[in-house]
Amino acid sequence: MSSREFDLILFGATGFVGRLTAEYLTTALPEGARVAIAGRTIEKLVDTRAELGPIAANWGLVVADSSDPTSLAAMAARTKVVVTTVGPYLRYGRGLVGACAAAGTHYADLTGEPLFIHDIVERYEGIALETGAKIVNSCGYDSIPSDLSVYEIYRATVADDTGELEDTTLVASLKGGMSGGTIDSGRAMMEDVAADGKRARILAHPYSLSPDRALEPDLGRQSDQAFARAASIDPSLDGWVTTFIMAQHNTKIVRRSNGLLGWPYGKQFRYREVMSAGRSKAAPLVAAGVAGGIVAGMASGAVLSRVSLGRKLLDRILPKPGTGPSEAARKSGWFQMRTFARTSSGAKYEATFAGKGDPGYQATAVLLGHAGLSLAFDELPARAGILTPAAAMGEALTDRLRGAGMTIEVKRA
Template identity: 80%
Template sequence: MPQHREFDLILFGATGFVGKLTAQYLTTAVPADARIALAGRSADKLAATRAALGPVAANWELVVADSSDPASLAAMAERTKVVVTTVGPYLRYGMPLLGACAAAGTHYADLTGEPLFIHDAIEKFEQTAVDSGAKIVNSCGYDSIPSDLSVYEIYRASLADDTGELESTTLVAYLKGGMSGGTIDSGRAMMEDVAGDSARGKILAHPYSLSPDRSMEPNVGRQSDQALARADSIDASLSGWVTTFIMASHNTKVVRRTNGLLGWAYGKQFRYREVMNAGTSPAAPLVAAGIAGGIVAGMASGAVLSRVSLGRKLLDRILPKPGTGPSEAARLAGWFAMKTFARTSSGAKYQATFSGSGDPGYQATAVLLGQSGLCLAFDTLPDRAGVLTPASAMGEALTQRLRDAGMTIEVTRS
């Protein structure tokens, strides 16, 4: 990256729902001398957003850029060390900006939960980013930083203890939070992308579709994201039931890609899955079964409706619109706790806990994304470029930033 850039960080999509939350968080977290800019399509909306942020942002510059205008994206990328983008669905709107950052040697962070977008980014811009020195870091929100850093920190603990390679590893998600129209729109974008295209569907379904070299991946048998089981089958300390976690199919691919990018440092028998807590009440088995079945049925129905114009119009009418999301009270009442249980080749057992306050997809994601951007802009990081994951790009530097920001990230050995 050229040493002299006008800005340290540009936040693209600053007038959107998550963009505003991220901008507000940055006002509380940026160094006093940080050079920050807000970017989006409308100068008037950007000015209104900046005015609402208070005195810290008063001198932040405004940059007009549009996802449909490649020249504006290239110009923006060349002005800054880092671009943080909340403009999705990324399958529809994200690739031109990612490509502009890769070409300019500009570090990049997004919030995508779309494996197909990352797959396409790797195919199109991996070598460009490697050549320019750009760190293109996908999934820097609740999807998938807690997953990725939890396993990474367990790996670091096992390395320090010399307890061998990671083998069976399971994350259990506990959370309270809402869902925005933007999140739902991302899911729709993937359904529409795979509709009638079996090759795209196979990419979405394959556990190693984001691997840097699938021929090097371990042969550990079938790995499914569908779950319905007693929690104590994962660890004796747990009670109740677990079920399918809707983001498992994305997060697990990201974690497996990290293993590959680190030279399969986690181990050649590393087996990873994610599930969600369904509670301990007598009705928990029914709740767990209902969630698991509902996710499968919902995805199947959405995929069918996305194939035809009439079905897409129906989804437009019944689903929340992009740009909407949980109220402030709901966001503040949310929380998340991710507990990851791992066993190593020597039989050692570890537990990682990654937790935080605020709605995980929005309040907490603003912290996760904001700190990712600041980490890329200001911290000394591994000498690695290309299309990366949060752990492979930022590792312990990001862990420490998030701890300092009030999140709990700890690993214990049992």
Template identity: 75%
Template sequence: MADTREFDLTLFGATGFVGKLTAQYLVGAAPESARIALAGRSLDKLTAVRDELGPKAAGWGMVVADSTDQAGLDELAARTKVVVTTVGPYLRYGLPLVAACAKSGTHYADLTGEPLFIRDAIDAHHEQAVQTGAKIVNSCGYDSIPSDLSVYQLYRRTIEDNTGELTDTTLVAALKGGVSGATIDSGRAMMETIAADPAKGSVLSHPYSLSPDKSMDPDVGRQSDQALSRASAIDPSLDGWVGTFVMASHNTKIVRRTNGLLGWVYGKNFRYREVMSAGKSRVAPLIAAGMAGGIVAGMTVGALLSRASAGRKLLDRVLPKPGTGPSEKVRESGWFSMKTFAHTSSGAKYVSTFFGTGDPGYQATAVMLGESGLCLAFDSDQPPSQAGILTPAAAMGNALTDRLRTAGMTITVERA
């Protein structure tokens, strides 16, 4: 991309909860020469956010734009090299900005955990983004960077060691943190969409629904994102029982899409799932079963309630509100640890570790999103060199991994 744009990076949604956290991170992480702008609907609120950020942000630009104003979003995208957006749910508000970026060849990063939105973006804008050179990168937060980069780095290690293709691969998640109102609202947006068009439910249930080429989907038999097993079946070092990780249904689709975008380099026999410990007690198997069944039941009940106005009003009363979040003390006390156990076609075994401090959905996500934006702005010439609707690993690979390590996150791969 020619360096003729007014800004290197524009943060859209800068006045929201996660938007402010991301802006605060960029103040310390961005190069002094970086040309950054804050964007949102209210100039007064943008000014207040910029003033709170201190003298380092005094020269940052401000762009007034609304997610429903296509002309305004087109103008925003044309002025900047990269747009980082926290404005969700993306199913409701995200596609016009994707359209603007695909049209103008502007790189883009978001925080979506909504497969329905990504499928719509692929169908509507992938080809144009490829033509203009835009890297439209979804899921650049806790969903799904740790998952995606962990498997990518495992693949890179197998290449270095010449130990064959990846086969059975399982991520085991542990974390301390809360569920945000924005995450709940994204789930509601998907429920409401499925209630209006039940056929779209297959995007959530099919493991390869985000595949770039259906004819190339691996033939590895029945695969499900629901899990219930003894932890020792994953690796002898693990005890107790495991059940489905709450974000497995989304993260696994991102990882599988990466495999496809990179030409199925992980292997045609690559099988991937994500789990979370249910403990070692006598009731652990029941807890693990409940982790899997509870997710499905919750989505089903939510979709049913979303069909009627009375049901939607009930959800409004009982669910956390978007734009809210925990205190600074609570955010700083959080952490996450993702260990991914992998086998290869030659019989080699590996384990990757992705560890970060700070509440994963807020503090750590602001770091990952901020570094994704900076990577797209300043490292976009590094491989992989793809364009289109992409995943974090397919768009930024080693460059983003290096940035996150420098930012204090632990990302390692060891041979078992």
């Protein structure tokens, strides 16, 4: 792809998260990088490029629309990598994946939608394998910290020769807001399930994104629901944990990585994610409330999504896509993911993945930006197809994110 016009095109650069990603790229690009921003209208693209400052003055401008296959194909053919923030991907993402797969163009997105990934695996996996395209999903807070934390623990077990991974739990702590885009993605999935009830099985099954479900172990029920004392995960933890709203997606990504890499984590690898509810006297009530509230919220959302009046109500009460917090609020956010793992030999490991900035906005811009840069410039495994961050980029992405100031550490307990 060395003859292509651009190294990287950012599609959706005029949107909220797209703009944040573009701003970050102005600080992180290697010298000589050929970049373009893409969107539906040239006027907005011109304004966005001007607002990004002198570093972006020579960036290209590409007009493309998710509803126009011809424009998507033309865009994909001009670049090594397309990075897209245009979601919900169930509604707007399939065409771009198809264009990139056909052109042999690498691709990175922010999806937290298992139904979308399931669909593009069925439609475009074979094409991407033929052309060599790396189609990498979930390159933001969902699900790079989860995926790379387990991958780095696995690398430590290989170095120490301590056997395969078994029970592994991630505990999430964070300060940040729920983005309108994330909520809209959830709505897109609920509407999809409302239209076809069989699609709920994809959300419920722990191995629905596995590259070969027949080779996955039968480990019994692996629930994403949680309400427990933190010490039940590791004695070093205090307080309570509860259901983590992104666990249903992140756990599938991590399990898919295991399969794509040839199941090196182990056939008895059992993975779950929870969220810290704190240590106060009210923590048990908070934990129970969050766990119950997520279940109730998803159930009520699914019901409302079935009828026109319910969808109109959701339109009125939920945050709109493309909206987000102030710059001060974004900078005050943070996240810390601690992953506790035990191996078949009894060895224990703890990984920490932490970063500054609102995880869904500020931190995600860094994560997605470096995913795109890694696909464009790093020497990566020859693996192609519909991939995860760990399977596509692995330690190259870990090194980039450490260099960007994020903490990624693994220690043996």
